[in-house]
Amino acid sequence: xxxxxxxxxxxxxxxxxxxxxxxxxxxxxxxxxxxxxxxxxxxxxxxxxxxxxxxxxxxxxxxxxxxxxxxxxxxxxxxxxxxxxxxxxxxxxxxxxxxxxxxxxxxxxxxxxxxxxxxxxxxxxxxxxxxxxxxxxxxxxxxxxxxxxxxxxxxxxxxxxxxxxxxxxxxxxxxxxxxxxxxxxxxxxxxxxxxxxxxxxxxxxxxxxxxxxxxxxxxxxxxxxxxxxxxxxxxxxxxxxxxxxxxxxxxxxxxxxxxxxxxxxxxxxxxxxxxxxxxxxxxxxxxxxxxxxxxxxxxxxxxxxxxxxxxxxxxxxxxxxxxxxxxxxxxxxxxxxxxxxxxxxxxxxxxxxxxxxxxxxxxxxxxxxxxxxxxxxxxxxxxxxxxxxxxxxxxxxxxxxxxxxxxxxxxxxxxxxxxxxxxxxxxxxxxxxxxxxxxxxxxxxxxxxxxxxxxxxxxxxxxxxxxxxxxxxxxxxxxxxxxxxxxxxxxxxxxxxxxxxxxxxxxxxxxxxxxxxxxxxxxxxxxxxxxxxxxxxxxxxxxxxxxxxxxxxxxxxxxxxxxxxxxxxxxxxxxxxxxxxxxxxxxxxxxxxxxxxxxxxxxxxxxxxxxxxxxxxxxxxxxxxxxxxxx
Amino acid sequence: xxxxxxxxxxxxxxxxxxxxxxxxxxxxxxxxxxxxxxxxxxxxxxxxxxxxxxxxxxxxxxxxxxxxxxxxxxxxxxxxxxxxxxxxxxxxxxxxxxxxxxxxxxxxxxxxxxxxxxxxxxxxxxxxxxxxxxxxxxxxxxxxxxxxxxxxxxxxxxxxxxxxxxxxxxxxxxxxxxxxxxxxxxxxxxxxxxxxxxxxxxxxxxxxxxxxxxxxxxxxxxxxxxxxxxxxxxxxxxxxxxxxxxxxxxxxxxxxxxxxxxxxxxxxxxxxxxxxxxxxxxxxxxxxxxxxxxxxxxxxxxxxxxxxxxxxxxxxxxxxxxxxxxxxxxxxxxxxxxxxxxx
Numbered sequence: 001x002x003x004x005x006x007x008x009x010x011x012x013x014x015x016x017x018x019x020x021x022x023x024x025x026x027x028x029x030x031x032x033x034x035x036x037x038x039x040x041x042x043x044x045x046x047x048x049x050x051x052x053x054x055x056x057x058x059x060x061x062x063x064x065x066x067x068x069x070x071x072x073x074x075x076x077x078x079x080x081x082x083x084x085x086x087x088x089x090x091x092x093x094x095x096x097x098x099x100x101x102x103x104x105x106x107x108x109x110x111x112x113x114x115x116x117x118x119x120x121x122x123x124x125x126x127x128x129x130x131x132x133x134x135x136x137x138x139x140x141x142x143x144x145x146x147x148x149x150x151x152x153x154x155x156x157x158x159x160x161x162x163x164x165x166x167x168x169x170x171x172x173x174x175x176x177x178x179x180x181x182x183x184x185x186x187x188x189x190x191x192x193x194x195x196x197x198x199x200x201x202x203x204x205x206x207x208x209x210x211x212x213x214x215x216x217x218x219x220x221x222x223x224x225x226x227x228x229x230x231x232x233x234x235x236x237x238x239x240x241x242x243x244x245x246x247x248x249x250x251x252x253x254x255x256x257x258x259x260x261x262x263x264x265x266x267x268x269x270x271x272x273x274x275x276x277x278x279x280x281x282x283x284x285x286x287x288x289x290x291x292x293x294x295x296x297x298x299x300x301x302x303x304x305x306x307x308x309x310x311x312x313x314x315x316x317x318x319x320x321x322x323x324x325x326x327x328x329x330x331x332x333x334x335x336x337x338x339x340x341x342x343x344x345x346x347x348x349x350x351x352x353x354x355x356x357x358x359x360x361x362x363x364x365x366x367x368x369x370x371x372x373x374x375x376x377x378x379x380x381x382x383x384x385x386x387x388x389x390x391x392x393x394x395x396x397x398x399x400x401x402x403x404x405x406x407x408x409x410x411x412x413x414x415x416x417x418x419x420x421x422x423x424x425x426x427x428x429x430x431x432x433x434x435x436x437x438x439x440x441x442x443x444x445x446x447x448x449x450x451x452x453x454x455x456x457x458x459x460x461x462x463x464x465x466x467x468x469x470x471x472x473x474x475x476x477x478x479x480x481x482x483x484x485x486x487x488x489x490x491x492x493x494x495x496x497x498x499x500x501x502x503x504x505x506x507x508x509x510x511x512x513x514x515x516x517x518x519x520x521x522x523x524x525x526x527x528x529x530x531x532x533x534x535x536x537x538x539x540x541x542x543x544x545x546x547x548x549x550x551x552x553x554x555x556x557x558x559x560x561x562x563x564x565x566x567x568x569x570x571x572x573x574x575x576x577x578x579x580x581x582x583x584x585x586x587x588x589x590x591x592x593x594x595x596x597x598x599x600x601x602x603x604x605x606x607x608x609x610x611x612x613x614x615x616x617x618x619x620x621x622x623x624x625x626x627x628x629x630x631x
Numbered sequence: 632x633x634x635x636x637x638x639x640x641x642x643x644x645x646x647x648x649x650x651x652x653x654x655x656x657x658x659x660x661x662x663x664x665x666x667x668x669x670x671x672x673x674x675x676x677x678x679x680x681x682x683x684x685x686x687x688x689x690x691x692x693x694x695x696x697x698x699x700x701x702x703x704x705x706x707x708x709x710x711x712x713x714x715x716x717x718x719x720x721x722x723x724x725x726x727x728x729x730x731x732x733x734x735x736x737x738x739x740x741x742x743x744x745x746x747x748x749x750x751x752x753x754x755x756x757x758x759x760x761x762x763x764x765x766x767x768x769x770x771x772x773x774x775x776x777x778x779x780x781x782x783x784x785x786x787x788x789x790x791x792x793x794x795x796x797x798x799x800x801x802x803x804x805x806x807x808x809x810x811x812x813x814x815x816x817x818x819x820x821x822x823x824x825x826x827x828x829x830x831x832x833x834x835x836x837x838x839x840x841x842x843x844x845x846x847x848x849x850x851x852x853x854x855x856x857x858x859x860x861x862x863x864x865x866x867x868x869x870x871x872x873x874x875x876x877x878x879x880x881x882x883x884x885x886x887x888x889x890x891x892x893x894x895x896x897x898x899x900x901x902x903x904x905x906x907x908x909x910x911x912x913x914x915x916x917x918x919x920x921x922x923x924x925x926x927x928x929x930x931x932x933x934x935x936x937x938x939x940x941x942x943x944x945x946x947x948x949x950x951x952x953x954x955x956x957x958x959x960x961x962x963x964x965x966x967x968x969x970x971x972x973x974x
Contacts, residue, residue, distance in 0.1 A: 051777065103770035108763065109744035119735060133731075139742060140728035143762040144721070151829040152787055158819055159794045160678050160717040166790070167768040173786040174775045200778065207774050214771050 027071045029085070035064055036087050039094040048203070054100045055209040055239050058107065065110035072117040078128045081118060089118070089131070096138055104210035105252065115139070168216070175220045178204055182223045198234040201227065205240040212240075212247045222255065225262035236266060245270030249277060261305040264312055271305075271312060275319045278302060282336050290565045293336070297343050307347035310361050316340075317363075321426060329463065331519065334429050341430035345375070366427045367420055370396060374431040387449070390438050394452035397459055400424055405465065425463040435460050436566070439523055442481060443531045450481055457524075461517040476516040480506050484524060487542050488532040500545060507550040522552055526559045530583055539583075540590045548594060557591045560584055632689075635676065639690060640697045642669045642719065643711050650726025651705040655733050660740055664758045670719040677716035682805060687713055724761070742766075783876050784836045792836030796843075799850035816857050820864065831868040834858070835876050838884060855886045862894075869894045870919040874928065878935045888936065892943065895928055899968060904961045911964050926971045933972075944969065 038057065042050050068088070075081050081088065092114055101107040119135050120128040146153050146163060156166045181200055205224050211217040221244065224236060245267055247253045248260065255263065264271035278300050282293065297303060306313035320337050327333050359371045373393055378386060404421045428435065438453045445453065454477045462473055483503040490496060507522065509515035529543040547556045564584050567577060645666055648654055658666075680686045691713045698710040715722060724741075727733050743760040779786050802812040820827050838851055858865055869877060869891060881888040898920055902911040911922040920928075933940040947965045954963035961967070 046777070048777070099770035099773035102766050103774050105744065105767075108766065108770075112742055112744060112763075116735075116739065121735065136728070136731070136733075136738070139738065139762070140725075143741075143765050144725045144728060149787070151825055152791055154822055154826065155791055155819065155829065155833060156794060157714065157718055158822065159791075159798045160681055161794055162674065162718045163721045164765055164768070167765065167772060169790045169794075170787045171768050171772050171775075173790050174772065174779050177779050177782075177786055178775065204778055207778055210774060211771055214767060216768070217771065 027067070027084070029087075031064065032068075032085060032087050032091060035061065036091045036094070039091060039098065042098055042100075043094055051100075052206060054098070055206050055237070058100060058104065058209055058239070059243065061101070062104070062106050062110060065107070065114060069110060069113055069117065072114065077124070078118050078120045078131050079125060082127060082131070088114075089134070092118070093134075093138065096142060100210045102142070103214060105213035107210065171216050175217055179220050179223045182220075182227050198231040201234045202237055206237040209237070209239050209243045212244045213252050218253075218255070222259040225255075225259045225266065229266075241267040241270065245273065249273055257301055257304065260301055261308055261312075264305055265309050268315065271315055272319065274300065274302060275316050279319070279323060279336070283332055286332065290339070290562045293339055294343065294565075297340055303340065303343035303347045306344050307351050310358075313344065313362055314364075324426065324429075325422075337429050338432040342433070345377075363427065365419075366423045367400065370424055370427060374427055374434060378433055378437050386437055387441060390434065390441065390456065391452045393434065394456040394459075397424055397428070398455060401459070401465065421463065425459070428460060432460075439527050440531065442524060443527050447482070447485070450478065454478060454481060457520055458516070461520045473516045476506060477520070480516070480521045480524060484528045488528050488534050488539065495542060495545065500542075500549070503546055504549045507546070507552065518550075518552070519555070522555055523559055526556055526563065526587075529587055530560075530563065530580060536583060536586055540587055543587060544590050544594060547591065553591055553594055557588065560588050560591070564588075632686075636690065636693045638669070638672065639676065639693055639716075642673050643694060643697045644701065645669055646711065646719075646722055646726055647701045647705050647708055649723055650730055651707055652730075653732040655727065655730055655737075658734065658737055660737075660758075663737055663740060666723060667720060667758045667761070670723045673716045673719040677713065677719070681713075681717075682801060684811070728762075783873055783879075784832075784839065788832050788836045789840075791833045792838075792840060795833055795837045796840060796847050796850050799837075799853060800846045803849055803853060804846070812853060813857055816854075820861075827864065827867060828871055831864065831871055834864075835868065835872055835880060838880055838887065839876075851884070855884060855890075859886070859890060865890055865894050866897075866919070869928070874931050877928075878931055881932060882935055888932075888939070891932065892939070895925060895932075896946070898925055899964050902964050904964070911967060922967075922971075926968065929968070929972055944972070947972075 038053075038061075042054050044050075068085075071084075072081050075084065092111065095101045095111055096115075101111060115135050115138070118131050120132060123129040123132055144163075149163075149166070153163055153166060156163075161169075182204065201224065204220070208217060208221055208224065212221065224240075225244075227234065229235075241263065244255075244263055248255060248263065248270070264274060278297070282288075282296060288296070302312075302316060306316055320333075320340070323333055324330075324337065359375055360368065363371055370393075373389065373396075381389060401421055404418060435457065438456050442450060442453050442457075454474060458470065458473050458477050462470065480503065483499045483506075487495060487499050487503070503521075503525075506516065507518050509518060525543065525546060529539045532539065543556070547553050564581070567581060567584070649666065676690075680690065694711060694713060698708075702708050702710070711722070727737070727741075740759055741762040744763045745760075776785075784792075798815070799812060802815060819830055822830070834854060837854060840847065840851075843851070858868075877891060881891050898913065899911075901917075902913055902922065902925075904910075905912045912918070913920065929943070933943070947969050951963050951965035951969060954965060957963060957966065960970075
């Protein structure tokens, strides 16, 4: 079900050329008769059955009113409208007295718009004059008629309470009484033979279908969503959940945070909707900065909800997994997943669910041996242990991939092997803090120690070994590292031209040969520029030259921004951090100055990268000093 | 003070124009907002001074004076009094909506459904969607009422009871003239047809409010004292209200319990034995309760307040003895009552 949704939504992310309706469905007079009969039946008797029926049909009725409105707007006069739809007046008249239609915000709006549609500014005949009079009369009655409450209002007038104030107070009192009833769960019953009043909950939720947008009912709706739900009879009406979900997603109402979380917990489709909306929003809005993305995720309430309910996380994660597979490791998707995971894990820590036992429940499909090693944050481990830890991780992943490749020969095992490697890679993406540490460590490593780290990063960027390219990718990775290391170690200018050129070549992939992700190399380059013990001017010059020649100025700026964000977030106030900040700022300035005079020859490389990765925001590196506060 | 009186007059004139004059055809959103602003001002004045009989009197005079001239200017004019001021916005709205000259654009503003609802009682309240909100409120009430109708006292009556308590507390908090509070309660009774019956229900709700403050306890006490003097109201309460409510009242207030008993005994003492019907009946001029019903009242009372039984039975016994203490049905209402109660 989830994957299908993802496919549907994916197709909707395609440029909007299809799916535009060119004409509205034609008007069917029999349909009007159907709805008129319904409205008449609802008005006749006020029984639980008619109320149920009304709530059941409310959404479709609103769609029909919208259709009517569209058709009415296409006609030029009231006379024409009344001629085409003779039952229209009767129908609208009946709906005016149906509280379910008038309580609902959309229902009321559509109904009133239909009435205005029948009003003629300059009535041309008796029919139109009569229609005008009728409309004024109905509206006056709706707003001011007080037959039901005549005695009460007369009394209230003596107390100095106006009709509007009175209605509002009574409504609030009703909401308070209903809220009280919900609070009493059937566990508090002394006599177990007594029938519990939990059926009220279902009936109340049904009655709230037209009230989801009514501000006075918000507390009641919140109470309904958050009640313990221990009794079988205390289930919420599906129509209620659907109405709430659609009102929330079209932003007609605001719910309390906990109410939203409860809504998602009870209603799978509203949760899926929320996750897919988030994905859609983030992936179509590629211009946002890392900071903006983080805010967007926090505002969506999804990380918080995932932290509170394992089931919510499993659904969200499943959707992310499908997206990742469908987009074949798209960089934006990877980045989103990383950021989401980091928000989620932070919320989880806040709720103090730190026991390792819970990891298995949250990540049932991941290789169990990798769970704790990957999910433990670098800040929870002494810095000296990082290298060993990463070597271990690299080794484990390597073993996993080798098992998969062995299994390729034996057909039955291969799918399982593929699955395991994918899940390991998915988990690695979610725990990208280790990837960032790996990049940082590479800056200060000796040539002999690079192997495992380079392998890890190559795997991160190229999880599948299609066409057995991994061997050559590893070679290129080592080459890139060598070039960078020697470029930055050399303190004299002019810079070695051959090294520079080789690096640029590596960064500008040719379609014919299998290549290493330029983002991998770029990330490494930027980290070298920031952290290698070289003068600022020297580093800046190397960065500038390479970036300029390969046409990756924007991408490099992005990487620097992500790095800065990481530093800001997880800052510990050591002087080391300040120095790094200054360095990053200086490098950013260098890049901005270059931007005006960007090298047109490098645009080829630029375009190629964009085609591959849609966004150039890659995983960012963080200096270890800042990870100490990473909780 | 002068300014306030002038404003009152102006608003009365405004109301007249709104409902009677074709000048509304020229109104725009600003005019509309200003009109409602003035109506709100009058509501404020009303709540500020309704306890101050001196100032209220002055304002009443002013209004009468204004009424005179407006009556001359507008043939269909209805007088407005001080008590109308508390519902000034409503009056304005009714007048406008009934005025056929009101531009449809103004109506569209009042019935606008797009703006979010502004519930704050701030000075600046947008008039857009004024009617839309009213409709939403009334409809929401209707939607929820089947769920809340289960209790004996509905949400609407509870609110009215709460408002009564608030008003009583406000009146009582003013040291002077406790009889004014009595006068207020008396005037409510005379409110019109069916007002007394409705008021009984509200009084019951007010007396049954459980979460009360010290001020409200005083209000309840005052209400009970007043009831004690109003036999007709007590009788109406005992005959019209559901037994469950009466029992709750008896359980909650000793004073009411005693009064309730007295009413029941009074009813019994007024009864005569009818040969044709073979039963004790009230005099034909005032038939509110049957013998059977009377018995039910007593039984319900005994069930909820068992301590009462002995005392009441003793009283009835004494009365029966004074009637001759015969064992025959139809001779003494007290004897028959006793045997019915002990069946």
